[in-house]
Amino acid sequence: MGTVERHEIEVFLALAEELHFGQAGRRLGVTTTRVSQVVRVLERRVGVLLFDRTSRRVTLTPTGRQLYEDLKPAYDRVLDAVARAVAHGRGLTGTLRVGYVGAAAGQLVMKAAIRFRRGHPDCAVEAREVQSGGAVERLHADRIDVLVGCLPLDEPGLTVGPVLLTEQRMLAVPAGHPFARAAALSINDLARVQLVTAPCSLPTGSAGDAPAAETFQEVLTLVGAGRGVFVVGEHVIRFYARPDVVYVPLRDAPPLCWGPVWPTGRETARVRAFVAAMDLRQDDPATVLVAGS
Secondary structure, eight states, rough: OOOOOHHHHHHHHHHHHHOOOOHHHHHSSOOOOHHHHHHHHEEEEEESEEEESSSSEEEEEEEHHHHHHHHHHHHHHHHHHHHHHHHHHTOEEEEEEEOOOOOHOOOOOOOHHHHHHHHOEEEEEEEEEEOHHHHHHHHTTTSSSEEEEEEEEOOOTEEEOOOOEEEEEEEEEEEESSGGGSSBOOOOGGGGGGBBTTTTTTOOOOOOOOOOOHHHHHHHHHTTSSSSSSEEEEHHHHOOOTTTTTEBBBTTTEEEEEEEEEEETOHHHHHHHHHHHHOOOSSGGOOSTTOOO
């Protein structure tokens, strides 16, 4: 018996499963005649019929059934091994390290991780919250591969990905402050109040001798204590409700944008695939995190 060719195995397995020459041909993208020719050649190699054919049906012979049961698992293992090798070559194995800033970005990352793992089960996603102050340093130090946070991040050496969602800017004010009773505020109103500063501060101009915080929770604590105000995104209403803080819309402020960034020159197939998985258009509109996205 000579060497069995790969296409002979593929035709045999297809016909064994379809039990119809035309359907097997369509599955493989070849003609019915080609399927018949390949099967006859294979049967000559084996020395026995593998299929019983009549004008009305095709069935496996006992030898054909045994050959199918022996070949199918082995062939599937070969295909799996090749797929794993291709995935290694494309970088879609191992672990992707994703950092996110804040609860809204965290929810976005977790949803994307579920989609990503469905398409790339051999690649794990390690997601963790990072503080704004040290997030960029983590990227440059190769401690995370992708960061999801507020845009723009105009840092040298970083590539900025697509805007994933937008939201209205709000002003976090103490519950007892006169601003807390306003339906909306203007950017010009910021000149009349003290701003809290933090690594996650959004651009609002000079803050003077403002109280400083290291984390967002510290920011809200200072705001609630009447030490100042802070510009935030609309998602805080959902994720950071507090009895001592009121969030008032800034009607003339540009929207706040969220998206991924990664170190320029370290973009991998893992990074590209994860950024694609973050596209909110894949979600049911009812599940989108923030209005205006």
